[in-house]
Amino acid sequence: MAILRGMFATLMILCIALVSQSSSPPTPPSLLREIPATGGIPPAVDPSILQPKDGNGSAQSYEQSAKDFVRSKFGTRTGAKRTEGISELKRWKDPPSWQVLWDAMKREKDDVRLAYLDHLASQGGLGQAMLAKIAIRSDEKEMRHEASRRIHRPACDEVIAMLELGLRDERHAVVNQAGLLAGKVDAFAVIPTLIFAQVAADEKKTDGDLAWIAIGTRTNYIANVVPVVGDRTGAFQPIVGSLQTGVLMRVQDAMVYTYRSDVHQSLVALTTRDFGASTVDNGWDMKRWWTWFNTEYVPYKQARAGIPPAPPPTSPVSPVPQPADSSATAPESPT
Numbered sequence: 001m002a003i004l005r006g007m008f009a010t011l012m013i014l015c016i017a018l019v020s021q022s023s024s025p026p027t028p029p030s031l032l033r034e035i036p037a038t039g040g041i042p043p044a045v046d047p048s049i050l051q052p053k054d055g056n057g058s059a060q061s062y063e064q065s066a067k068d069f070v071r072s073k074f075g076t077r078t079g080a081k082r083t084e085g086i087s088e089l090k091r092w093k094d095p096p097s098w099q100v101l102w103d104a105m106k107r108e109k110d111d112v113r114l115a116y117l118d119h120l121a122s123q124g125g126l127g128q129a130m131l132a133k134i135a136i137r138s139d140e141k142e143m144r145h146e147a148s149r150r151i152h153r154p155a156c157d158e159v160i161a162m163l164e165l166g167l168r169d170e171r172h173a174v175v176n177q178a179g180l181l182a183g184k185v186d187a188f189a190v191i192p193t194l195i196f197a198q199v200a201a202d203e204k205k206t207d208g209d210l211a212w213i214a215i216g217t218r219t220n221y222i223a224n225v226v227p228v229v230g231d232r233t234g235a236f237q238p239i240v241g242s243l244q245t246g247v248l249m250r251v252q253d254a255m256v257y258t259y260r261s262d263v264h265q266s267l268v269a270l271t272t273r274d275f276g277a278s279t280v281d282n283g284w285d286m287k288r289w290w291t292w293f294n295t296e297y298v299p300y301k302q303a304r305a306g307i308p309p310a311p312p313p314t315s316p317v318s319p320v321p322q323p324a325d326s327s328a329t330a331p332e333s334p335t
Contacts, residue, residue, distance in 0.1 A: 025154060027305045028189035034294040035192050044189040045161040050129055052095040062097040066104040074108050086115045095126045102134065114146060121150040125158035132162040132185075136178045144177065148184050155185040163190050167197045172258055175200075179263030188274055191297075194267040195289040200258045209250050216246020259284060275300060 030044035073085025089112075092101055098120065105112055117134070120127040128151055135147040151159060166178025167190060175197055182190050223241030227234065264284065271279040275297060282288045299309065 027301055028160075030189050030192055031301045032298065032305060032307065034298050035195070035290055041192050041196060043161070043164045044193065045157045045164065047161050047165065049157055049161050050126070052126060059096045059100050062094070063100045063104075066097065066101040069101070070104045070108065074105070074112050082111075086112060089116050089119045092119070093123065095123075095130070098127075098130045099133075102130075110142075113143065117143075117146055117150055125156045128152060128156055129158035129162045132159045132166075132181060135181050136162065136166040137174060148181055151181075151185050153186050155182075155187045155189075159185060160187055160189050163187050164193060167193045167263070172200065172260060176260050176262040179260060179266045183262075183266030183269050186270070188270055191267065191270060191274075192293065194263055194270070195293065196286055198260050198264040198267055199284055199286060200260065202256045202258060203253065209252055210254060211251040213249045213251075214246065216244050216248075219243045219245065271297070 028044060030042070033042075035041060069088075073088060074082065077085065092098065102113075102116065105116065117131065120130050123130075131147045131151050132155075135144045135151065138144045138147070155163070163178050163182050166174055167182070169175055169178070179194060179197060181187075182194060220240055220242050222238045224239040225236040226239065228237050267289075268278075268280050268282075279292065282292055302309065
């Protein structure tokens, strides 16, 4: 009887292991390929996935109707009419209309806007992408939080595509918010983009000097004298001159490094949780992250995905060049 119980327990453990293995999401392709040594980073998801295939119009065609809808249904209306207007948000199912409707209700109260976020959450992948857009680009912290709460975990491909666009934006605030959202929705697929988005080098150029520093010595001397004549007296009044000697340094351009802390923290949290070992020692050094990703993380993910390791090279390989995006590695952060 004890032997049968032991066999039954073993079978149960094997069944649980098989179920958990089959239910785990597939490994994103972006984590199974090395980051190239030169050129840009390929996006984790084709951004064309964000283009609706069966849209009925453009955003411009919905602009006036969205304003009319908000004006007629909300504003100062209360009670049953306001509730009816909120229920009619479900009619807005065409993706090109979502942004203009969100812009039109910018001054509305939270009950309307939160109901609209609930509506977007029920609109499949493109609705999730719109929530991600609000969570990344909205100026209101509360709305960014509410939008991120409604995004499914793990993030779908449409959300990944929206995160990629945010992480490649030129505005530091947008990139930081995209990095923060990536950590919230378990967007492991964007880890390669997070690596090169955590530090940005901006060249500061102006028409004049940014600053100047003068280090010198001032020496006084008698440059001239002026005769002064009085009653039975005569004298000379000295004219004092000064001589400046030393060095003048002019700063005409500079390289400014911006450390995006939210991106960095999400990168460390995602990689540590997925890799099973802390990656905090990589710091802010993008070259070090690049080496870790290619030599440790990708082989680990390939082994987990059942991909056989690549055969060893038959001939000597030249040293791998430094990635183009980190040719000027940022200095270590002082904090």
